[in-house]
Amino acid sequence: MIQGDRVQEFDLTVIGDGMAGTAAVLFALNRGLSVAWAGTGNPLSLASGCLDFLACHPLSARKTWTDPWAAVEALTRDLPAHPYARLRREEIEAAWDETLKCLNQGGLPYFRRPEKNIEVLTPMGNLRPTYALPETMRKGMEALEKGRPCLILKIEGLKGFSSQWLVEGLKERGWAVRAERVDFPGLEGRRDLLPEHLAQALITTQNRTRLVERIQPLIKGVEMVGLPAVLDLYRHKETVAELEDRLGLPLFEIPTLPPSLPGLRLRQVFERHFKKTGACTLFPYRVIGMEKKGAVGFQVHFKEDAVKGPRSRGVVLAGGRFFGGGLMAERKAIREPLLGLPVHQPLTREGWHQRDYFDRTGHPVNRAGLLTDDHFRPLDAQGNPAFETLFAAGSILAHQDWKREKSGSGLALATAYKAVQSFIERIK
Ligand SMILES: Cc1cc2nc3c(=O)[nH]c(=O)nc-3n(C[C@H](O)[C@H](O)[C@H](O)COP(=O)(O)OP(=O)(O)OC[C@H]3O[C@@H](n4cnc5c(N)ncnc54)[C@H](O)[C@@H]3O)c2cc1C
Numbered sequence: 001m002i003q004g005d006r007v008q009e010f011d012l013t014v015i016g017d018g019m020a021g022t023a024a025v026l027f028a029l030n031r032g033l034s035v036a037w038a039g040t041g042n043p044l045s046l047a048s049g050c051l052d053f054l055a056c057h058p059l060s061a062r063k064t065w066t067d068p069w070a071a072v073e074a075l076t077r078d079l080p081a082h083p084y085a086r087l088r089r090e091e092i093e094a095a096w097d098e099t100l101k102c103l104n105q106g107g108l109p110y111f112r113r114p115e116k117n118i119e120v121l122t123p124m125g126n127l128r129p130t131y132a133l134p135e136t137m138r139k140g141m142e143a144l145e146k147g148r149p150c151l152i153l154k155i156e157g158l159k160g161f162s163s164q165w166l167v168e169g170l171k172e173r174g175w176a177v178r179a180e181r182v183d184f185p186g187l188e189g190r191r192d193l194l195p196e197h198l199a200q201a202l203i204t205t206q207n208r209t210r211l212v213e214r215i216q217p218l219i220k221g222v223e224m225v226g227l228p229a230v231l232d233l234y235r236h237k238e239t240v241a242e243l244e245d246r247l248g249l250p251l252f253e254i255p256t257l258p259p260s261l262p263g264l265r266l267r268q269v270f271e272r273h274f275k276k277t278g279a280c281t282l283f284p285y286r287v288i289g290m291e292k293k294g295a296v297g298f299q300v301h302f303k304e305d306a307v308k309g310p311r312s313r314g315v316v317l318a319g320g321r322f323f324g325g326g327l328m329a330e331r332k333a334i335r336e337p338l339l340g341l342p343v344h345q346p347l348t349r350e351g352w353h354q355r356d357y358f359d360r361t362g363h364p365v366n367r368a369g370l371l372t373d374d375h376f377r378p379l380d381a382q383g384n385p386a387f388e389t390l391f392a393a394g395s396i397l398a399h400q401d402w403k404r405e406k407s408g409s410g411l412a413l414a415t416a417y418k419a420v421q422s423f424i425e426r427i428k
């Protein structure tokens with residue numbers, strides 16, 4: 001991928017490099033479109049690497065669903081304005097299949113049971129529902145389901161991963177687990193370590209050998225070993241296989257807090273796929289404005305004056321919410337910063353939050369966002385599509401609360417899929 005220093009023309013510009021933007025690029029490239037991709041954040045590194053579909057609805061009842069499809073049905077019935085309510089089952093399925101196929105072919109296989117959510121361990125020792133797991137985490141899920149005795153490794157100096165909490169939480173559930181501390185080879189005595197540091201250390205054969213030697217005396221009486229997700233950024237499959245072979249026991253990874261290696265692996269596999277197509281140009285810049293060019297088409301502008309923004313026939317807005325900058329919370333109102341599109345939101349700022357911060361239904365501000373038609377085209381003040389070929393996908397959309405619903409990735413993938421399909425229908 002190259003960065004642009006002159007006006008280039010594309011079929012589609014995708015603004016945002018989170019799950020929604022990345023998925024929109026994938027679906028567009030797979031359909032032969034040329035894509036300009038603008039993004040500054042690499043937010044995938046924040047995500048755990050587990051891909052959620054939909055697990056919680058209604059939030060007021062704290063109902064958790066095993067069958068995500070049944071959850072979508074109930075949610076669509078109860079919340080007809082929710083983005084999932086604009087999607088057919090075939091579209092959601094196709095979005096998942098195409099994404100997981102790309103990851104699988106890119107050497108990052110995921111496990112799922114198509115009709116079921118799965119319980120995954122969190123770094124805090126809780127279990128939470130998700131839909132698709134990196135293969136490196138799958139054995140942990142199976143060990144949990146079968147109650148097999150496990151050793152959980154505590155890596156000295158690694159930030160945000162408490163094997164003690166984890167083990168306490170799991171013991172309460174009757175799982176025979178114990179925790180042991182290990183000094184990570186090559187990083188002894190270091191503090192504030194991040195997963196990337198550990199992955200880096202494991203590149204050398206000498207460190208892998210020393211890690212095996214340190215784990216070996218600890219494995220008596222256990223059938224599996226779990227450790228934070230630190231087993232290599234690029235060669236994780238090979239690293240896991242090698243360590244399992246030398247230990248003579250299955251290994252599994254447990255999600256960590258950000259920055260997360262499984263999240264970075266996702267980004268790396270997608271980028272490699274995009275590069276192979278040769279039709280994607282990454283602009284690692286923030287888009288600060290956009291204008292309509294001619295009957296069909298847009299020109300975007302970057303903060304960096306010297307870099308000419310691309311021109312394209314369509315745009316997908318996938319800039320996320322307040323953290324990413326897709327929406328801006330100002331003193332009196334929430335604003336969409338690029339085109340000034342109307343944002344669905346409470347009438348006044350007083351209505352943004354519930355009185356109780358921990359209110360189980362979440363806060364109205366979490367459901368603020370762009371309203372769209374059935375093709376995911378943002379609406380203007382009159383309720384009509386603002387532009388024929390402008391689309392929105394992911395968490396920028398109104399009427400969803402992905403964090404509480406546990407729907408982050410699923411919603412991003414499915415809405416990006418529909419946005420790209422809708423664009424193609426319009427330019428045929
Ligand atoms: C800490 C954390 C943990 C998570 N864990 C999970 C999980 O376990 N499972 C799961 O399914 N989901 C998880 N998610 C959610 C998921 O990864 C996505 O954040 C969510 O699905 C929404 O994605 P998005 O692409 O809509 O927006 P975002 O993820 O917010 O991405 C938007 C991106 O667009 C960029 N951007 C915005 N405006 C512009 C502009 N004008 N020009 C250029 N770039 C711009 C932003 O900088 C940002 O990088 C997690 C998210 C976070 C933050």
